[in-house]
Amino acid sequence: MNRQERTPIVEALRQYRKKRIVSFDVPGHKQGKSTKVLIDVLGEKCVQIDYNSSKPLDNATHPIGVIKEAQELMAEAFKAKESFFMVGGTTSAVQAMIFTACKYGEKIILPRNVHKSAINALVLCGAVPIYVNPGVNKELGISLGMSIENIKKVVEKNPDAKAIFVNNPTYYGICSDLKKIVELAHKNNMLVLADEAHGTHFYFGDNLPISAMEAGADMSCVSLHKTGGSLTQSSALLINNNVNGNHVRQIINLTMTTSPSYILMSSLDIARSELAINGKEIFKTVINMANYARKEINKIGDYYAFGEEIINNDDIYSFDNTKLCIHTRKIGLAGIEVYDKLRDEYNIQIEFGDIGNILAIISVGDRNLELERLIAALAELKRKYKKDYTHLFDHEYINPIVKYSPQKAFYSNKYSVKLDDSIGKTSAEFVMAYPPGIPIIAPGEEITQEIITYIKYAKEKGCVMQGTEDIELNNIQVMEE
Structure with missing residues (x-):
């Protein structure tokens, strides 16, 4: 049997359920006995595995049993030294990385187009941001990755910085040259922290940008719920050889709930097993679907579904082909307007719309039929609403003027x-x-x-x-x- 076929948490929950253990612990709904509505809405099988930590089920704050084994399997699947299950989403993982790398007053180098969770971490721990302004594509109005030359300049001016934080990829699927960033950071005794909230598939698919662990980054956080098939709010924190796992666990426990959801953790267990066994085939299909959609949307005209052709080997070092990003400005509508119309008029919910673009997430659960609906809806939107676009804003990123931490x-x-x-x-x-x-x-x-x-x-x-x-x-x- 392939080790990755094992799902230790799921197996433990099944055994626990079979024993018909009488519950005088929390949660108070007692596996759905409190109200029929809970089961009607969430389903009996889901509610019946909503248990609290116990010896047979282990404890995520100090795992020594099935959770420890499940985390070891996760680390093996992602080619990391260790992994940690995070039930506070990748937000909690981003913050754990920064709390591990930086103390009060210490510097961290990061692109300004980071997720709010990274800057929230600086608010909490008092680390000082040294920003690298990302590149900007003025045609698309989006921020890009970081150029190596810009990072070198910042590192030379701030040799006392403790870490470099990298988006891998950005929301728009754009990656910096992560391997060179790792080499530069380690040469200067800095850690590399990777936000891979949108990069779970990098670990399993072919012809995708390099993953953080493969590039030698020290820590990474991956949102398995975004592109890997686990439930919303479930994520994983990965660490490499330069980081003390026991210390990371202590950092995680500063903010993690002492009542982590077994529903979320079991979904991580299931998703990891599925990705480890079938990930290559899954993401081959996803890439083919995204490439097909790009081609068909670009045939409509005025929309621009961009892909690998935007790579410049600098601040766009590589591109995530699973991302279906579509520039909408030339039909006369802001991305957020297309986002709203797709939902309100066509019952299509996409990931987000900004002032010039929309993003449709294509992943493990998508089917061709839904993709055809999206393509047809975009064609009809253009026919119904196309107008002059010269009045629309043409850029997204504004360089900050930083005065205080x-x-x-x-x-x-x-x-x-x-x-x-x-x-x-x-x-x-x-x-x-x-x-x-x-x-x-x-x-x-x-x-x-x-x-x-x-x-x-x-x-x-x-x-x-x-x-x-x-x-x-x-x-x-x-x-x-």
Whole structure:
């Protein structure tokens, strides 16, 4: 039997269920006995494995049994030294990586187009960001990866930095030259932390960008729930040889729940087994589907479903072919407008829309029929709504002016001002569109007219803006200086 066919947590849950153990522990619903509604909505089999930690089922905060074995199988499948099951999503894994690498006041080098979870980690631990501005593709209006030359300059100016943080890939499927970044970092005694929230498939598919573990990165977080088939909120943290796993476990336990869901952990167990055994075939199919969709959408005209042709061996070192990113500006609609119309008029929910693009996630659960519906809907949207596009914004990324660390700004004395009156002041909170959750402005950065104009435009087009105390974002909290 192939070791990867084993699912230790699932097997333990089945055995536990067979013993008909009387439960005088939590959860209080007692495997669905509390109310019929719970079973009607979630299903009997799901509710009946919602157990608490016990000796036969192990404990995720100090695994010595079936969870330990399941994590070892995960590490083996991903070619890592160790792995940890994360039930707080990849957000918790990103934060655990940064807490492991950096203490208060220490520097971390990272691209500014990181997910909010990374900057939230800096707010919590007090590490100081040294940003590398990503490249920008002005035609598509998107931020790219980091160029090696830019990273070298930043490393030379900040030799005391503890780590380099890398998106592998970005939300748009773009990858930096991770192998060279690892070589540069290790030469300068820095760790490499990879956010692979959208890169689970890199470990199993062919003709995809290099994975973080293969490139020699020290830590990586992977959202198996995004492209690997596990349940929402389940993720894994991977570590390589330069990192002390026992210390990482202590860091994880600072913020992880002491009641991790066996439903989520069993889904990680199942997804890992399926990927390890069938991943190559699964992602071969996914790539073929995405390439087919790109070709058909580009035939419609005015849309641009971009792919490997945008690679420039610099800030676009490689491209994730499973990503179906579509530039919409030339039909006269912002990406967020196409996103809304697809859902409201065609019952098609895609991952996100920004001011110029949409992203459709194609992964293990997709079928050709649904893909044809998306292609047909985009063709009809163009026919119904095409108009002049010259008035639309043509870029997404704005270089930040960093004045203070995120922690200092977030916990500073602050006051609220009208957004229009905030120019020149320092933000004490985040503003971001979610998804993708990349801050337009973060605590400690100067508010400019360009930022305000962008925020207003994004709101007008329908982007959901998050992060501010004022839910309507008419006001913003700024630092007392």
